[in-house]
Amino acid sequence: MSSNITNRYPHLSMMKHVKPILSLNKGQGLTFKFPSHYGEDFHVQVFFTGTTILVGYQLSEKWAYHIRYQEQKTQYEGKRVWFICPIKGCKKRVDKLYLKEELFACRKCHKLLYPSQNRSKYFLPMYKLERLEKKLKGKGRWGSPPPRPLGMHWETYERLAKEYADVYCEIMEKGEANIAAYGQSKMTKPPQHTDNI
Ligand SMILES: [Zn+2]
Numbered sequence: 001m002s003s004n005i006t007n008r009y010p011h012l013s014m015m016k017h018v019k020p021i022l023s024l025n026k027g028q029g030l031t032f033k034f035p036s037h038y039g040e041d042f043h044v045q046v047f048f049t050g051t052t053i054l055v056g057y058q059l060s061e062k063w064a065y066h067i068r069y070q071e072q073k074t075q076y077e078g079k080r081v082w083f084i085c086p087i088k089g090c091k092k093r094v095d096k097l098y099l100k101e102e103l104f105a106c107r108k109c110h111k112l113l114y115p116s117q118n119r120s121k122y123f124l125p126m127y128k129l130e131r132l133e134k135k136l137k138g139k140g141r142w143g144s145p146p147p148r149p150l151g152m153h154w155e156t157y158e159r160l161a162k163e164y165a166d167v168y169c170e171i172m173e174k175g176e177a178n179i180a181a182y183g184q185s186k187m188t189k190p191p192q193h194t195d196n197i
Contacts, residue, residue, distance in 0.1 A: 006112045009098040010034040014069065014083050018046055018053060022069070022081065026050040034099070044099075053083075059102045067097070067104070085109060128167045136160055143168040 012018055012032065021030050029047035047054040052066040068084040070093055082093040085106035097104040098112055107114075133139055136157075138146030145164035148157040 004110075004112050006096075006098060006107055006114050009100050009110070009112065011096045011098045012044070012046070012055075012083075012104060013096050014081050015095055018069075018083075019081050021046055021048045021053070024048050029054075055104060061102065063102060129164065132160055132164045132167065136164070140164060140168070 017030075017032060021028070026049060027047060029045055032044045032046065034042055034044065042057060042059065044055060044057040047056070049066065052068050054064065054066050056062075056064040065086060067086045070082045070084060072080045072082065074080050082095060083097050083106075085092045085094055085097065085108075087103075087105045087109040090106060090109050092106045092108060094106045096107070098107060098110050100110045100112070129140075133146060136146040136152075137149040140146050143165065145161040148154070148161075
């Protein structure tokens with residue numbers, strides 16, 4: 001398994017987690033507990049200093065540093081808030097900061113990929129199937145390719161449809177995990193073997 005996928009790392013989301021502390025008084029904060037997939041559970045304390053967000057946590061070292069943020073007014077009187085990535089030289093405006101190598105930073109700084117960006121490696125056949133569906137301008141069902149799009153030459157369609165069927169077979173052979181990942185988990189008879197690819 002590749003280790004550079006965003007969802008393998010704990011993250012703080014400004015809008016989901018941290019924004020509420022901006023309406024607290026100075027020096028007040030919240031504690032977030034991160035689940036054990038990083039190793040042991042640990043706690044991150046987040047304080048509002050009045051101008052920055054101070055994060056504190058203990059891993060192999062004790063960490064405390066300030067993270068800047070930026071507010072943006074939205075239509076309908078809403079307010080969007082962003083973290084400014086604390087890594088020197090980055091300062092990207094982001095909603096999520098990921099914890100990797102003991103530091104919170106943006107996805108780019110940590111060289112993380114979204115699961116979908118990794119699909120070409122992980123779920124290669126899935127990715128192919130999606131690409132074929134795009135070309136065929138429709139979704140297939142249970143291994144049948146989408147119908148021929150209006151205006152597509154039969155020859156082209158037949159080639160793509162065959163490719164579609166081949167890729168589908170490939171997916172079936174690689175097991176249930178793949179199918180589930182593709183959102184077709186309601187298969188009545190999933191293949192028996194579920195090796196990881
Ligand atoms: Zn960054």
